Amino acid sequence: MPNTHSIFGIGSISKTFAVLLLAKAAIENKVKLDDDVRKYLDGEYPNLEYQGQPVKLFHLISHVSRLRMWLSGLAEKPGYTYLYLKMEKLVLL
Numbered sequence: 001m002p003n004t005h006s007i008f009g010i011g012s013i014s015k016t017f018a019v020l021l022l023a024k025a026a027i028e029n030k031v032k033l034d035d036d037v038r039k040y041l042d043g044e045y046p047n048l049e050y051q052g053q054p055v056k057l058f059h060l061i062s063h064v065s066r067l068r069m070w071l072s073g074l075a076e077k078p079g080y081t082y083l084y085l086k087m088e089k090l091v092l093l
Helices: 013-027 057-061 087-092
Strands: none
16 A cells, blocks of 8 residues: 555656746747757767757657667567568557
């Protein structure tokens, strides 16, 4: 039976809070949703791009960060059923 010391998993609720904070910052003109994410990071991150295009804030809040979902070669490993599909087919789903 749950009590005052029970711990509950909150799932992906932190994503909702992060999006709300980013939306507030955009409304207050502190950020622009089409900004390159590297603008807000210290250091160089050449890997934060896809096909020569930068990952932008709106990619992160729409859950399409443009970062690869898996490492090359992983699709051949048993147990990763969805990885057997080609990206073109996943997009159609």
